[in-house]
Amino acid sequence: MTTNFRHVALIGKYQASSSGLSGDTACQALSGIAAFLTRQGCTVSVESGTAASTGLDQYPSLSVDDIGAHCDLGLVVGGDGTMLGIGRQLARHGTPLIGINQGRLGFITDIPLDAYEHTLTPMLHGEYEEDLRPLMHARVVRDERVVFEALAMNDVVVNRGATSGMVELRVEVGGQLVANQRADGLIIASPTGSTAYALSAGGPMLHPSIPGWVLVPIAPHTLSNRPIVLADANEVAVEVVSGRDVSANFDMQSLASLLHGDRILVKRSEHCVRFLHPQGWNYFATLRKKLRWNEGGS
Incomplete structure (x- = not known):
């Protein structure tokens, strides 16, 4: 055969x-x-x-x-x-x-x-369905030098230490200032990662075919600071302005002890992960199963 x-x-x-x-x-x-x-x-x-x-x-x-x-x-x-x-x-x-x-x-x-x-x-x-998932390419820049570099499929997360207060982060998209945000942290999630930590922090789910990311603040100081969906063609820059014990996580890869002035730069990677699913697979059926939609219904 x-x-x-x-x-x-x-x-x-x-x-x-x-x-x-x-x-x-x-x-x-x-x-x-x-x-x-x-x-x-x-x-x-x-x-x-x-x-x-x-x-x-x-x-x-x-x-x-x-x-x-x-x-x-x-x-x-x-x-x-x-x-x-x-x-x-x-x-x-x-x-x-x-x-x-x-x-x-x-x-x-x-x-x-x-x-x-x-x-x-x-x-x-x-007989299968092919599903391409772009990766995120992230770098941590300190004094104009790259001190850490990683690929992520789910998300890049910048957050405060367990016992410290809020952090202040300057966020730029495509070189344009978005805001200086005070929060427990910030999540930059791919469509794949939109159903992970970003979802629990109040972010939307992105269909895998959308060429975008979602920017989700974690417990923001200003309640009008809401999640926003971005095109993944633009680089996102997050600069640590203030806060103690700030760390960055790239899926399961971590860099602890970020310093004030460190910049986390995230762009779309040139590489995609190729998933194969059974013929007839679709994203919404997966959501129904995993999130228990329609339970008790027909």
């Missing part, structure tokens, strides 16, 4: 947590998926960290860069956090990713573990 994906990499996060399997359960799940892929005519490799965590050593192990260079598809078993991490790393290679979620369905890991054979079979033979 022919397949559109000759070489498939298995990737997972397997700790004792809600977003990962552990021990024998992990090895058993991966072994079953690997055997299924082999029956479909695929060559199977395992990401080196996944292989080390699970003891799954009967398949070749590859680094993330080697997966990008040699594999036609990455099959990610875990939660959305696992997918975010590997997506950032593989985006520059253009490697497509499919997500299998062993717990509650995620926004981007949308295939349940107990249904993967039925769902993956047509996908491996070309």
Whole structure:
């Protein structure tokens, strides 16, 4: 049987947590998926960290860069956090990713573990929906020197320390001043990240096809300081004006102890993450499932 994906990499996060399997359960799940892929005519490799965590050593192990260079598809078993991490790393290679979620369905890991054979079979033979998600490229500039640089898929967050007061942030978009904002912090979220921290802070959900970001203040001092949707063609600059223990977070990557005068510059990356979904997938069905819309209705 022919397949559109000759070489498939298995990737997972397997700790004792809600977003990962552990021990024998992990090895058993991966072994079953690997055997299924082999029956479909695929060559199977395992990401080196996944292989080390699970003891799954009967398949070749590859680094993330080697997966990008040699594999036609990455099959990610875990939660959305696992997918975010590997997506950032593989985006520059253009490697497509499919997500299998062993717990509650995620926004981007949308295939349940107990249904993967039925769902993956047509996908491996070309029946799927492709979903491109642009990354955010963020830099921290101090005294005209870049001291930190990262890619993010969800959001860039500047916030105060746990025991400190408000921070004051000067915000510019495309070189134009927006405002000096006093708040607990500020979120710059992509459409992917609009259903994460930004949503809990009162921001809107952005459809993934919108080329934009949402700027969401966290507990602003001035209640008229509301979320705003921006075109992602413009660079956003956030300067730390005042406040103690200010930090910046780029998805799960952090830089603590920002100094007054530090500037966080965020622009659209040249790289996109390529997600593949089952044929017939749509964003609104995902929202209905995850956010429990229409519960109790028809």
